[in-house]
Amino acid sequence: MPEAAVAAAAPTVAGALRDATAVLAAAGCDTPRLDAELLLAHASGVGRERLVLDARAALDPSALARFDALVVRRAAREPVAYIIGRKAFRWIMLHVDRRALIPRPETELLVEVGLTLPFGASVVDVGTGSGAVALALADERPDLTVVGTDMDPGALTVACENGMRLGSKVEFVRADLLDGVDRRFDAVLANLPYVPDGAELPPEVARYEPISALFGGSDGLDVIRRVIAGLPDVPVLGLEVGAGQAPAVAAMLAGSVEVVRDLAGHERVVVARR
Numbered sequence: 001m002p003e004a005a006v007a008a009a010a011p012t013v014a015g016a017l018r019d020a021t022a023v024l025a026a027a028g029c030d031t032p033r034l035d036a037e038l039l040l041a042h043a044s045g046v047g048r049e050r051l052v053l054d055a056r057a058a059l060d061p062s063a064l065a066r067f068d069a070l071v072v073r074r075a076a077r078e079p080v081a082y083i084i085g086r087k088a089f090r091w092i093m094l095h096v097d098r099r100a101l102i103p104r105p106e107t108e109l110l111v112e113v114g115l116t117l118p119f120g121a122s123v124v125d126v127g128t129g130s131g132a133v134a135l136a137l138a139d140e141r142p143d144l145t146v147v148g149t150d151m152d153p154g155a156l157t158v159a160c161e162n163g164m165r166l167g168s169k170v171e172f173v174r175a176d177l178l179d180g181v182d183r184r185f186d187a188v189l190a191n192l193p194y195v196p197d198g199a200e201l202p203p204e205v206a207r208y209e210p211i212s213a214l215f216g217g218s219d220g221l222d223v224i225r226r227v228i229a230g231l232p233d234v235p236v237l238g239l240e241v242g243a244g245q246a247p248a249v250a251a252m253l254a255g256s257v258e259v260v261r262d263l264a265g266h267e268r269v270v271v272a273r274r
């Protein structure tokens, strides 16, 4: 084929993005254009802003091949964070893969509860997953002593790896809630499984995220009930909950109880102080 014809066939950055956006929209992805940009930036090893500057440039064939493969994965509804292997959470970047839940923006509220603790306090993030809450809190409040626990060895490995990558001094411990962790903490923060068994979830969650991170019994509150029962006198307890669960969880707690809403207006975190 003449060289000119090959050059004419090579898609531009803008064209590749347009085609991929159509494919992802047809596959039912919520944010197809954004996803396409994130995947193309990852495949090309550049920042997203570069895609705008290079919109009319021809896409390098090897980057195009990598991009096409990533689009196939996203069209099968694999979450972008697992495909590119990272997720920003507050001021830190976490490595994520299928061993651990992808941290959600609303969980940043739990970190904000930790920010209210007095200088030098000790805090444990129960069900730490990727280590998100523990590592972000330690990053923003180096004076705190922070521990993260999880019963899932895969998730705990992801948390430890994130801790090492970030040079964090958070200690990660494998435990069923706080069983066998013979220490007292000034605060307990937890985003534990709270999805009611049998609830319908988007394919991104149902097919790819760890089941052990999601389901909490018939009303979703089995694990939360257990953690509350095991902590009769912790000074500060912050729990992330699902839609409509805050009143039931608040009723299980003693002391002064506050419910914090997320940016979407949902009652998301229940905090008990005594």
Ligand SMILES: C[S@@+](CC[C@H](N)C(=O)[O-])C[C@H]1O[C@@H](n2cnc3c(N)ncnc32)[C@H](O)[C@@H]1O
Pocket (backbone or CB within 6 Å): 100, 101, 102, 103, 104, 107, 126, 127, 128, 129, 130, 131, 132, 133, 149, 150, 151, 152, 155, 175, 176, 177, 178, 190, 191, 192, 193, 194, 212, 213, 214, 223
């Ligand atoms: C909803 S995910 C949250 C992960 C992380 N805290 C976050 O917000 O991204 C719940 C986590 O709790 C862990 N988990 C579930 N049951 C547990 C238990 N009984 N003891 C300790 N961890 C548990 C799961 O393995 C999972 O990592």
